[in-house]
Amino acid sequence: MATPMIELDRVAKHYGNQAAVADVSFVIEKGEFIALMGPSGCGKTTTLRMIAGLDEPSSGEIRLWGRRLNEDAPWERDAPLVWQSYALFPFMSVRKNVEFGLKQRRLPAPERRKKADEWMERLGIAGFAERGVDQLSGGQRQRVALARALALEPEMLLLDEPLSALDPHLRVRMQSELVRLHRELGITFICVTHSHSEAFAMADRVVIMNEGRIQQIGAPRDIHRRAANRFVAEFVGGNNIFTGTARVDEDGSIALAGPVGTVHAPAPSDGGIVTGAAATLVVPADRIELAAESTGAGNEVQARVVTVEFVGSTVTVFLETEGGGELRAQRSLHEMENTPLAVGQPVVARWSPQQGFFLPS
Amino acid sequence: MSMAALRRFLLVAYTGLVFAFIFAPIVSTIVFSFNADRFPSLPWGGFSLQWYEAIFADATIQRGLVNSLVVAGVTCVIATFLGFSAAYVDYRYRFLGKSVYLALAALPPTVPVVILGVALLTFEGRVGLSGTLQGIIVGHVVLATPFAMALVRMRLADLDPDIERAAWNLGASPFATMFGVIVPFCAPAILAALFLTAAVSFDEFMIAWFVSGVNETLPVRVLAMLQGQVSPRINAIGAIVFGVSITLIVLAQVLLGRMSGRAARKKG
Numbered sequence: 001m002a003t004p005m006i007e008l009d010r011v012a013k014h015y016g017n018q019a020a021v022a023d024v025s026f027v028i029e030k031g032e033f034i035a036l037m038g039p040s041g042c043g044k045t046t047t048l049r050m051i052a053g054l055d056e057p058s059s060g061e062i063r064l065w066g067r068r069l070n071e072d073a074p075w076e077r078d079a080p081l082v083w084q085s086y087a088l089f090p091f092m093s094v095r096k097n098v099e100f101g102l103k104q105r106r107l108p109a110p111e112r113r114k115k116a117d118e119w120m121e122r123l124g125i126a127g128f129a130e131r132g133v134d135q136l137s138g139g140q141r142q143r144v145a146l147a148r149a150l151a152l153e154p155e156m157l158l159l160d161e162p163l164s165a166l167d168p169h170l171r172v173r174m175q176s177e178l179v180r181l182h183r184e185l186g187i188t189f190i191c192v193t194h195s196h197s198e199a200f201a202m203a204d205r206v207v208i209m210n211e212g213r214i215q216q217i218g219a220p221r222d223i224h225r226r227a228a229n230r231f232v233a234e235f236v237g238g239n240n241i242f243t244g245t246a247r248v249d250e251d252g253s254i255a256l257a258g259p260v261g262t263v264h265a266p267a268p269s270d271g272g273i274v275t276g277a278a279a280t281l282v283v284p285a286d287r288i289e290l291a292a293e294s295t296g297a298g299n300e301v302q303a304r305v306v307t308v309e310f311v312g313s314t315v316t317v318f319l320e321t322e323g324g325g326e327l328r329a330q331r332s333l334h335e336m337e338n339t340p341l342a343v344g345q346p347v348v349a350r351w352s353p354q355q356g357f358f359l360p361s
Numbered sequence: 362m363s364m365a366a367l368r369r370f371l372l373v374a375y376t377g378l379v380f381a382f383i384f385a386p387i388v389s390t391i392v393f394s395f396n397a398d399r400f401p402s403l404p405w406g407g408f409s410l411q412w413y414e415a416i417f418a419d420a421t422i423q424r425g426l427v428n429s430l431v432v433a434g435v436t437c438v439i440a441t442f443l444g445f446s447a448a449y450v451d452y453r454y455r456f457l458g459k460s461v462y463l464a465l466a467a468l469p470p471t472v473p474v475v476i477l478g479v480a481l482l483t484f485e486g487r488v489g490l491s492g493t494l495q496g497i498i499v500g501h502v503v504l505a506t507p508f509a510m511a512l513v514r515m516r517l518a519d520l521d522p523d524i525e526r527a528a529w530n531l532g533a534s535p536f537a538t539m540f541g542v543i544v545p546f547c548a549p550a551i552l553a554a555l556f557l558t559a560a561v562s563f564d565e566f567m568i569a570w571f572v573s574g575v576n577e578t579l580p581v582r583v584l585a586m587l588q589g590q591v592s593p594r595i596n597a598i599g600a601i602v603f604g605v606s607i608t609l610i611v612l613a614q615v616l617l618g619r620m621s622g623r624a625a626r627k628k629g
């Protein structure tokens with residue numbers, strides 16, 4: 001197997017007795033867009049800072065192209081970071097900020113200028129090259145921070161919550177711009193974010209962390225379709241999580257008796273679920289259809305509408321079964337316009353057994 | 362006159378009186394330094410520069426002025442360097458006993474100068490510094506460093522704590538970061554600290570009096586002259602000392618005003 005670009009091998013970081021990162025291992029290939037995602041305090045930022053050399057691992061090894069990186073000082077690494085606070089040099093013009101890294105590399109002034117011009121042009125900040133950074137808006141500062149890092153033409157770019165300080169509409173624009181930049185430059189992006197919509201929209205692969213440990217690594221679609229554990233299923237949102245008692249049927253599929261009634265799903269590939277055992281079933285909310293009447297096919301649950309929530313072009317319908325079980329279904333606005341729902345109205349929630357999956361116990 | 366207008370008038374009058382009370386001695390010193398008469402009395406005896414001519418002809422005063430300038434010049438550089446270093450340690454590091462460190466660093470101006478003067482005299486007598494200009498400089502550095510530290514700390518408080526790491530991250534060594542980022546950012550505070558510590562030293566009498574011996578600074582010379590005679594030359598010296606000090610303080614204030622103005626804009 002070829003050497004991967006970046007390897008984290010059993011990396012841990014302790015502060016006193018507190019483990020910010022406990023035993024994290026994963027690899028990043030050249031040109032990937034990786035998102036490190038998790039709630040605050042999950043260790044994602046510490047992991048990023050260790051790659052940048054701003055924090056030193058307490059144990060484990062970080063390798064770049066197979067070479068141990070742990071002891072390299074931050075200024076010896078080629079891993080520029082876009083800071084959450086931008087951390088622009090406040091007394092310098094935009095141009096001076098962009099040229100800063102090139103100056104440290106002792107690039108002659110004319111080349112420095114040329115490169116800075118190129119990158120400022122590319123990021124749409126050439127118009128205020130001579131302005132002080134304290135005269136810029138948040139979105140403009142963000143671009144300066146990007147230009148400053150990219151002017152070094154690094155093989156990887158680190159981003160720490162790059163969008164969190166922006167207005168919502170700007171955030172969406174910047175998000176697609178980052179994706180475009182990543183595609184055009186072909187370098188590795190490693191982005192820390194607490195927002196799963198950001199991570200899933202931008203990254204090729206997402207690393208979900210909690211309490212210093214990796215919960216799941218995978219492509220956004222795989223994580224959405226097959227959460228590895230309850231934390232992930234809850235954190236990424238949009239999932240129904242049912243717990244109940246399992247019963248293995250003759251055909252090998254499993255019936256789960258719980259608060260929403262008895263529902264069916266395929267047995268997990270690793271087996272592990274026996275009759276009478278407690279099990280947790282996940283059904284993505286967007287796989288649940290709503291109908292007026294029962295047809296007898298697939299899983300069907302009788303329920304009443306509790307709330308209807310409109311977010312953009314998606315509608316989330318919260319349901320309650322007679323047994324007190326809760327359920328949510330996500331449908332498109334377009335579909336809902338044809339069949340309006342009133343609060344209190346009885347409906348049938350239906351999904352194919354194939355759409356549900358059991359979490360490893 | 363309405364109540365509001367009356368209140369306003371009283372407030373302005375009161376403020377004016379307070380300022381008059383504070384500045385009257387200084388103003389009278391300056392005014393009478395240009396008076397032709399031997400004694401500072403009214404009516405004014407006519408404009409004259411004779412007292413200035415007299416002090417510039419007096420070798421002891423000249424020596425005192427030169428000593429004061431040398432002491433202030435050297436003191437401000439050392440005190441600002443130490444003050445910057447102390448403030449930077451505070452910005453950069455977190456360590457056990459930091460509040461003690463800061464309290465100790467800020468302590469000297471709160472010690473009565475008489476005590477500081479006696480302590481310095483005793484100590485410097487032992488190490489062979491007493492009676493030398495170096496001895497005065499040491500005393501003034503002790504007194505002035507906390508002012509420099511306070512000014513630089515104020516400036517560093519406005520600096521994003523990530524800035525230094527951002528510079529490292531872009532390939533700047535700690536040395537390059539210090540002189541390419543931290544020092545330029547602190548430049549206004551450093552300049553202000555230079556002026557302010559120079560003013561503190563130039564004005565300082567007590568320590569200089571204890572330690573100076575035959576190497577009198579200007580304030581010490583003035584007291585020596587006052588003990589012998591009351592001469593309008595004192596007024597002329599006073600005017601000059603006041604002029605130098607106020608210039609230094611105003612320069613420091615202007616720099617600080619710019620600094621805080623910029624910080625306010627940034628927040629707004």
